[in-house]
Amino acid sequence: MATSGTNLEHARAHNRRVVIEAIRLNGELTRAEIARLTSLTPQTVSNIATELEQAGIVSSHLPRRFGGRGQPATPLTLNPDSAYSIGIHLDHQTLLVVLVDLTGKVRFRRLIKVQKPEPESTLQLIVQTLQEMRQNVKIDWRKMLGVGIVMPGPFGVEGISSQGPTTLHGWDNVDVVARLSAETGWPVTLENDATVAAIGERFHGVAKQLTSFVYLYIGTGLGAGLFTEGRIYTGHAHNAGEVGHMVVQPGGRACYCGNHGCLERYLSLQAAYEGCGLDPNTAMPEDLLGVKQEIFERWLDSAIEPAFQAINIMECVFDPQSVIIGGMMPQPLVERLIARLTPLYSSVRSRYPTTARLRIGMTGTDTAALGAAALPIFDEFNPQYEVLLK
Numbered sequence: 270m271a272t273s274g275t276n277l278e279h280a281r282a283h284n285r286r287v288v289i290e291a292i293r294l295n296g297e298l299t300r301a302e303i304a305r306l307t308s309l310t311p312q313t314v315s316n317i318a319t320e321l322e323q324a325g326i327v328s329s330h331l332p333r334r335f336g337g338r339g340q341p342a343t344p345l346t347l348n349p350d351s352a353y354s355i356g357i358h359l360d361h362q363t364l365l366v367v368l369v370d371l372t373g374k375v376r377f378r379r380l381i382k383v384q385k386p387e388p389e390s391t392l393q394l395i396v397q398t399l400q401e402m403r404q405n406v407k408i409d410w411r412k413m414l415g416v417g418i419v420m421p422g423p424f425g426v427e428g429i430s431s432q433g434p435t436t437l438h439g440w441d442n443v444d445v446v447a448r449l450s451a452e453t454g455w456p457v458t459l460e461n462d463a464t465v466a467a468i469g470e471r472f473h474g475v476a477k478q479l480t481s482f483v484y485l486y487i488g489t490g491l492g493a494g495l496f497t498e499g500r501i502y503t504g505h506a507h508n509a510g511e512v513g514h515m516v517v518q519p520g521g522r523a524c525y526c527g528n529h530g531c532l533e534r535y536l537s538l539q540a541a542y543e544g545c546g547l548d549p550n551t552a553m554p555e556d557l558l559g560v561k562q563e564i565f566e567r568w569l570d571s572a573i574e575p576a577f578q579a580i581n582i583m584e585c586v587f588d589p590q591s592v593i594i595g596g597m598m599p600q601p602l603v604e605r606l607i608a609r610l611t612p613l614y615s616s617v618r619s620r621y622p623t624t625a626r627l628r629i630g631m632t633g634t635d636t637a638a639l640g641a642a643a644l645p646i647f648d649e650f651n652p653q654y655e656v657l658l659k
């Protein structure tokens with residue numbers, strides 16, 4: 270059972286992240302603006318701001334004056350060089366490593382082609398790449414918050430995890446987090462691609478102002494990242510949002526999980542490759558751009574009803590402000606998918622149509638890696654914060 274002391278410590282760390290996030294989203298804020306946006310008391314905001322300023326994480330600027338009345342207000346901004354993080358995205362064909370500063374700006378990026386990556390050689394490749402980065406990027410490495418790594422889920426589910434084309438083979442019993450943190454000395458966080466893309470969208474993308482949303486991530490398979498009231502929802506065994514294996518067409522296409530009619534057999538890169546006559550073992554997302562329009566539209570014919578159902582289920586279960594669709598499928602093709610997704614089934618969500626029910630998210634190769642880089646920043650329990658705040 271938690272003691273009140275840990276609750277207080279938790280609240281402090283949580284409030285600190287909320288303040289950092291508010292400044293990041295808005296670029297620059299005064300203490301009063303932060304208090305208004307976060308519903309924290311002015312005293313709490315003031316204490317946190319002082320702590321962050323002393324640690325060099327935020328900087329004060331010349332006061333703004335409002336018509337000469339009252340106290341001048343001092344705007345705060347994040348100091349980009351006060352903290353860094355690394356994002357790693359491993360998929361079936363690519364390994365992408367990025368380093369970002371606290372404001373999300375990319376300071377290093379390396380894309381490496383891999384083919385059905387095996388654990389041992391791939392972990393070595395990652396460590397090697399990080400060593401090269403450390404030698405070549407001139408930053409204060411003591412300010413590294415940690416590494417976020419993203420791999421396709423689900424994790425540790427008998428019969429789903431290491432079989433079939435949409436998950437990585439041989440990784441089930443590899444403790445990626447322990448291995449990489451031992452090699453690097455940094456905190457390491459592992460997440461699935463859909464959750465990470467949702468976090469990235471909240472930090473850098475169209476979900477900046479949303480507190481509850483569902484992110485449908487079209488990767489090799491299909492997953493959903495879930496945000497409820499400003500927090501990610503990961504479920505009991507960290508596999509919430511593995512919607513690719515929801516049965517949407519009973520008796521439909523056979524899935525390697527043993528069911529028939531799973532959603533990702535219709536809506537995923539894998540399904541698109543198959544539907545467009547590409548070899549699913551070697552095709553890359555960009556290859557779909559070279560497919561004739563009518564062939565792609567014919568694939569959409571088979572994907573669209575499962576997509577309608579998936580959105581309907583997500584809306585009914587989570588009552589999100591928006592369902593965001595994005596991932597590794599090239600943007601023009603996601604746009605064509607979204608153009609066909611109208612009218613949506615009516616649901617609880619049709620009652621307040623003021624914001625877009627369906628939005629296009631970030632797409633393309635960097636989405637998951639940037640989201641992964643947000644993980645160490647997003648983790649309010651990251652021990653590196655205590656190091657920075659000393």
Ligand SMILES: [Zn+2]
Pocket residue numbers: 513514524525526527528531
């Ligand atoms: Zn399945």
